[in-house]
Amino acid sequence: MNRxxxxxxxxxxxxxxxxxxxxYASGQGGNEVLVVATTTSLEDTGLLEEIEAAFEAxxxxxxxxxxSAGTGIAIEYGKRGDADIVLVHDxxxxxxxxxxxxxxxxNPFAYNxxxxxxxxxxxxxxxxxxxxxxxxxxxxxxxxxxxxxxFISRGDDSGTHASEKKIWDATGLDYSKTIQTGKWYVExxxxxxxxxxxxxxxxxxxxxxxxxxxxxxxETQLEILxxxxxxxxxxxxxxxxxxxxxxxxxxxAADKLVEFLLSSEGQKIIEDFGIEEYGQTLFTPxxxxxxxxxxx
Amino acid sequence: xxxxxxxxxxxxxxxxTLNPEMLEITLRTIYISLSxxxxxxxxxxxxxxxxxxxxxxGKRGLVNIxxxxxxxxxxxxxLFVFLLISxxxxxxxxxxxxxxxxxxLCQTILIMPILVGFTINALSGVEKNIEDLAMSLGANxxxxxxxxxxxxxxxxxxxxxxxxxxxxxxxxxxxLIGGNIRGFTRVITTTISLETSRGNIALSVALGIILMLxxxxxxxxxxxxxxx
Numbered sequence: 001m002n003r004x005x006x007x008x009x010x011x012x013x014x015x016x017x018x019x020x021x022x023x024y025a026s027g028q029g030g031n032e033v034l035v036v037a038t039t040t041s042l043e044d045t046g047l048l049e050e051i052e053a054a055f056e057a058x059x060x061x062x063x064x065x066x067x068s069a070g071t072g073i074a075i076e077y078g079k080r081g082d083a084d085i086v087l088v089h090d091x092x093x094x095x096x097x098x099x100x101x102x103x104x105x106x107n108p109f110a111y112n113x114x115x116x117x118x119x120x121x122x123x124x125x126x127x128x129x130x131x132x133x134x135x136x137x138x139x140x141x142x143x144x145x146x147x148x149x150x151f152i153s154r155g156d157d158s159g160t161h162a163s164e165k166k167i168w169d170a171t172g173l174d175y176s177k178t179i180q181t182g183k184w185y186v187e188x189x190x191x192x193x194x195x196x197x198x199x200x201x202x203x204x205x206x207x208x209x210x211x212x213x214x215x216x217x218x219e220t221q222l223e224i225l226x227x228x229x230x231x232x233x234x235x236x237x238x239x240x241x242x243x244x245x246x247x248x249x250x251x252x253a254a255d256k257l258v259e260f261l262l263s264s265e266g267q268k269i270i271e272d273f274g275i276e277e278y279g280q281t282l283f284t285p286x287x288x289x290x291x292x293x294x295x296x
Numbered sequence: 297x298x299x300x301x302x303x304x305x306x307x308x309x310x311x312x313t314l315n316p317e318m319l320e321i322t323l324r325t326i327y328i329s330l331s332x333x334x335x336x337x338x339x340x341x342x343x344x345x346x347x348x349x350x351x352x353x354g355k356r357g358l359v360n361i362x363x364x365x366x367x368x369x370x371x372x373x374x375l376f377v378f379l380l381i382s383x384x385x386x387x388x389x390x391x392x393x394x395x396x397x398x399x400x401l402c403q404t405i406l407i408m409p410i411l412v413g414f415t416i417n418a419l420s421g422v423e424k425n426i427e428d429l430a431m432s433l434g435a436n437x438x439x440x441x442x443x444x445x446x447x448x449x450x451x452x453x454x455x456x457x458x459x460x461x462x463x464x465x466x467x468x469x470x471x472l473i474g475g476n477i478r479g480f481t482r483v484i485t486t487t488i489s490l491e492t493s494r495g496n497i498a499l500s501v502a503l504g505i506i507l508m509l510x511x512x513x514x515x516x517x518x519x520x521x522x523x524x
Binding site: 022035040045066068192215219 | 320323326327330331334338382383384385388393396475476477478480490492493494495497521
């Protein structure tokens with residue numbers, strides 16, 4: 001057994017060395033690595049894959065590596081120096097990152113609107129309202145009849161969850177006292193896709209970014225009930241990480257990505273994205289496209 | 297339920313057409329999980345042997361701790377290694393975060409308790425009289441240990457297979473340490489997680505089927521080695 005055991009281990013090692021060499025050689029063209037931490041909606045829709053391909057074609061020596069996570073963890077990666085640039089959508093936390101000196105600059109590059117999604121029979125009758133009115137109505141109807149009207153929240157401190165809380169703030173209701181304690185208020189603690197599946201199973205209402213909902217639409221019996229309300233504006237921003245403050249980030253490549261996102265080539269990719277797969281655009285470019293209402 | 301049938305169909309299609317991206321992800325999955333299993337085996341089996349054959353104070357407590365670690369959540373191990381190898385961490389200089397090497401390191405740590413613990417179990421299961429017999433036939437200490445290891449080979453192989461199973465199927469470490477970077481650290485489990493959040497349910501089922509097939513093939517190979 002001894003000899004055979006040794007032989008097995010040697011064979012395994014040889015196979016692994018070969019595999020490793022093959023994978024490293026085939027996978028990576030570029031020698032300069034740009035780590036991009038992004039919110040899930042940009043990756044899940046597939047937009048970033050297209051941007052990556054075009055960016056790497058333009059800068060063949062840069063290898064863009066995308067890590068998709070919620071806005072919360074993406075910013076954390078930036079703070080720890082594990083990402084060179086973050087692409088996120090939560091204005092307050094973005095401004096904090098700039099104030100701390102970790103992010104160099106907010107570069108808004110695209111926007112769309114969150115949708116308020118719900119069952120097609122709309123048990124709380126929110127169609128045609130603005131976002132804050134609709135939230136109050138869902139709460140009132142939910143308190144009265146929690147079996148019929150439910151709101152499914154991400155509850156995960158993501159950018160989408162932050163926007164949801166901002167709408168609750170706009171209603172004047174106390175989020176932790178009045179909303180979170182409600183029997184009708186369900187916190188999934190999961191990503192947008194999973195939350196939509198839960199909303200579908202329970203036939204509840206939820207807030208979703210447009211991209212993720214459109215890619216899930218076919219799997220659910222849910223509908224867009226409210227879109228394009230002022231409070232539903234969702235702006236995506238690129239923030240390079242300051243290499244003077246955080247160890248060893250690749251600020252040059254990060255600046256190149258910002259430049260590319262705001263160039264007419266990058267803005268065109270954003271503008272055209274989604275037509276082929278979803279029959280409609282998912283993002284509006286912020287530099288070349290029309291500005292959203294009340295945009296500061 | 298139609299997604300499952302569609303998934304089976306897609307799995308067959310992906311395998312027959314040898315989809316290049318799929319092939320690359322599959323090879324990477326095998327590379328990472330097999331490497332972790334190899335390292336954990338090389339370190340874990342002798343370590344388990346050492347713990348089994350030595351008598352020392354607190355041995356029972358140590359074995360208890362090792363067995364408790366069987367159920368350590370993968371994300372917890374991931375988080376621990378993340379804090380260690382993140383650029384702001386102690387080993388940040390090595391730039392291991394978001395690389396296949398970092399994933400191998402973390403999975404090795406994850407499955408080490410299984411290898412160590414099951415080695416102890418396997419060896420202590422060998423009857424005492426075999427040890428006595430070997431000694432009485434004039435075997436030295438090394439030869440005795442070797443004889444006992446040989447007796448326990450099936451149980452030891454079981455430990456390796458179990459460790460491999462945990463490494464190839466886990467997603468917590470792969471996401472947190474690997475980051476699911478396309479063309480670099482993406483493995484089958486993280487692809488399933490991504491495709492599910494993209495709403496491609498059937499594709500996720502197909503990938504799951506492929507993962508099970510790989511596990512089947514590798515287990516068959518390990519069994520053939522064991523039988524001979």
